[in-house]
Amino acid sequence: MARTLNMLEAINEALSQEMERDDRVFILGEDIGLSGGVFKVTDGLLDKFGEERVLDTPLAEGIIIAAAIGSSMMGLRPVPEIQFADFITPAVEQLVQQASKLRYRSAGGYSCPITVRICCGAGGGSGLYHSQENAAWFVHEPGLKVVLPSTAYDAKGMLLAAIRDPDPVLFFEHKSLYRQAKSEVPEGDYTVPIGPAAIRREGRDMTLLTYGFMTQKSLDAAEQMAQRGVEVEVVELRTLAPLDKEAILNSVRKTNKVLIVHEDKKTMGIGAELSAIISEEAFEDLDGPITRITGPDVPAIPFSPNLDKAWQVNTEKIVAGIEQLAAY
Amino acid sequence: MASKSNRAVLEPEAEKAGHSPELLLGLYRMLLKCRLCDEKARILFRQGKYKGNFYSGVGQEATEVGTAYGLRETDWIAPSHRDWTSNIIKGAPLKFCFAQLFAKVTSPDRGRSSPAHMGYPPLHVITPASSIAGQLNVGTGVALGIKKLGRDDIVVTYCGDGATSFGGFHEALNFAGVHKLPLLYVVQNNLWAESVPLRLQTALTNLSDRAKAYGFPGISVDGNDVLAVYASAQTAIARARAGEGPTLLECKTYRWYGHSEIDPAKYRSKEEVDAWKKRDPVATFEKKLMEQRVLTEAKKTEIAAQTTKEINEAVEFAEQSPYPEASELRDHIWA
Numbered sequence: 061m062a063r064t065l066n067m068l069e070a071i072n073e074a075l076s077q078e079m080e081r082d083d084r085v086f087i088l089g090e091d092i093g094l095s096g097g098v099f100k101v102t103d104g105l106l107d108k109f110g111e112e113r114v115l116d117t118p119l120a121e122g123i124i125i126a127a128a129i130g131s132s133m134m135g136l137r138p139v140p141e142i143q144f145a146d147f148i149t150p151a152v153e154q155l156v157q158q159a160s161k162l163r164y165r166s167a168g169g170y171s172c173p174i175t176v177r178i179c180c181g182a183g184g185g186s187g188l189y190h191s192q193e194n195a196a197w198f199v200h201e202p203g204l205k206v207v208l209p210s211t212a213y214d215a216k217g218m219l220l221a222a223i224r225d226p227d228p229v230l231f232f233e234h235k236s237l238y239r240q241a242k243s244e245v246p247e248g249d250y251t252v253p254i255g256p257a258a259i260r261r262e263g264r265d266m267t268l269l270t271y272g273f274m275t276q277k278s279l280d281a282a283e284q285m286a287q288r289g290v291e292v293e294v295v296e297l298r299t300l301a302p303l304d305k306e307a308i309l310n311s312v313r314k315t316n317k318v319l320i321v322h323e324d325k326k327t328m329g330i331g332a333e334l335s336a337i338i339s340e341e342a343f344e345d346l347d348g349p350i351t352r353i354t355g356p357d358v359p360a361i362p363f364s365p366n367l368d369k370a371w372q373v374n375t376e377k378i379v380a381g382i383e384q385l386a387a388y
Numbered sequence: 389m390a391s392k393s394n395r396a397v398l399e400p401e402a403e404k405a406g407h408s409p410e411l412l413l414g415l416y417r418m419l420l421k422c423r424l425c426d427e428k429a430r431i432l433f434r435q436g437k438y439k440g441n442f443y444s445g446v447g448q449e450a451t452e453v454g455t456a457y458g459l460r461e462t463d464w465i466a467p468s469h470r471d472w473t474s475n476i477i478k479g480a481p482l483k484f485c486f487a488q489l490f491a492k493v494t495s496p497d498r499g500r501s502s503p504a505h506m507g508y509p510p511l512h513v514i515t516p517a518s519s520i521a522g523q524l525n526v527g528t529g530v531a532l533g534i535k536k537l538g539r540d541d542i543v544v545t546y547c548g549d550g551a552t553s554f555g556g557f558h559e560a561l562n563f564a565g566v567h568k569l570p571l572l573y574v575v576q577n578n579l580w581a582e583s584v585p586l587r588l589q590t591a592l593t594n595l596s597d598r599a600k601a602y603g604f605p606g607i608s609v610d611g612n613d614v615l616a617v618y619a620s621a622q623t624a625i626a627r628a629r630a631g632e633g634p635t636l637l638e639c640k641t642y643r644w645y646g647h648s649e650i651d652p653a654k655y656r657s658k659e660e661v662d663a664w665k666k667r668d669p670v671a672t673f674e675k676k677l678m679e680q681r682v683l684t685e686a687k688k689t690e691i692a693a694q695t696t697k698e699i700n701e702a703v704e705f706a707e708q709s710p711y712p713e714a715s716e717l718r719d720h721i722w723a
Contacts, residue, residue, distance in 0.1 A: 086536070112536070117563070118563060118566065120559040120562070120563070122556055123528065123559035123562070123563045126526055126559070127532050127563060129526055130526045130527060130528060130530035130532060130533060131530065131532045131533030133514075133526075133533065134530055134534060134536075134537060135533070136533050136537070150555070153519060153522065154522075154526075157517045157522060158519075158525070158526055161517065163720050163722070163723070164500060165497055165501050165515050166500075166507055166515040166720075167496070167498040167500055167720050168720045169497065169510075169515065170507075170509055170514065170515065171723060202722075203721050205722070226723035227722050227723050302722075
């Protein structure tokens, strides 16, 4: 039976069901137990599973990830949480030098099936250090899978797929979607595979590539433009590494124009890589310049309301991008 | 208890224990094997037989042998770049150890890691990254896994004095203290972090004092006395297996050569190096065993000849092994 859940409830349910199903699964992180998480994503899990499987850790992101890596080498399935993506920096050493390279540097002798849950993204007034969407840092590192779901349905299914995946998976959760993203979510067990993109809206006039928090805003923009006769195909990537090149290129070959929308900064970002892939593999199919609507190249989202608002990609900015490309 | 064991124990504790001749000879055999393998690795590098670099542990053999000798197959070792020989002590076949230096397809990681960065998954030696103290963090995670699974295996991690200044060292030991994890953290204090002397690394005299901050015992020991190291390690390992938590064991020792084979180590005085060479951990133990008549001249010759033969066979295996094919480049990135 499916009921409507928000993303926060869907993630909580996925963790709870997987911990019940598989006693190798445990969660660890800052404030996840007694307090149930700063956004209450892990609420109730300590009562249900006890301290052995719901571990409140010291305030030290490096050892949170290292403890997960090492215990996964023993056959466990740890799901560490990074409370805010902004504070993942002390753990980059462990993610990039250890997790991404462990299988490679031991030629398959060791692996580390960990699922790192990372709360990210603009929250409206969260300021410089509680707002960053920095998934791109990790997409550059082969050996790490990176996912960023936008619906409650995908969040549950992809989290279950991530925990069961034999590789390290970085599972980015957008804080603005925790309560905004609501959808029907089956009560039972199901997975949404890591890798495939989803075509959220079909259209003939241009392909809009996006992911995460920008998905719904892009769909809203596409709806507005449909009323003006421009049919935009919205492709939600869902998984940033490995990329679903086939879905991307198939759509581009159909529509011949590409608009890329992401929340993160522009320079050397996900959009730059998507653009390069399309140029390399579908150059002949393009009828216009590959266009990017992204967060600005500003170090992080400033706190004061006008500055915060100016930073953010919204539906109006996306509509303007579609208009410009459609007119080309 | 913690305060008592935090004192610097510089007198060899082992004198009181009556060790069996089998154990003494076993330790000697392993010390000599490490010394001869390490010296061979240096010669091969200087002969241009393999590229990259080598981080010799000559002079520090008692820290390796004393802490890893007699570990179970199921115990874990987390080595750093200077602990290539810990693979040998754990029981990895010599031919694979030399194949590692040569980056041949027969090495455990099929030629991926730099020469001295060796792990051996079948015997739970963790393939090291070059990141300082990284092996302590991952090793601590393994110990968490061991505890969660209710096993009585342990993890031995190695680092130099330099790594104790790194933030990751603090995070690892702090976490292990909280959860009383089954670990032996070995610090090989050879007085120099590459070219930086200890006085510019820390205000401490005994690095074992750092353990006080984590709520578990820290012991300083003469790292050139294999019996002293062995006795301290055995106490710590028994503690870890019994679920009583980690121990920090500082072995005061010295590396005879540079940080690596391309480092002439001109920052150290000849007097300092010579003084430490007089305290050669292999020669002093050999002398002791000869005096105790556990070791005879004939036995000594036999052990050396047998070890040299083994090494030569291993080097031949490594030299004759092929390099990995370029087509392997993308293997083992994802499952």
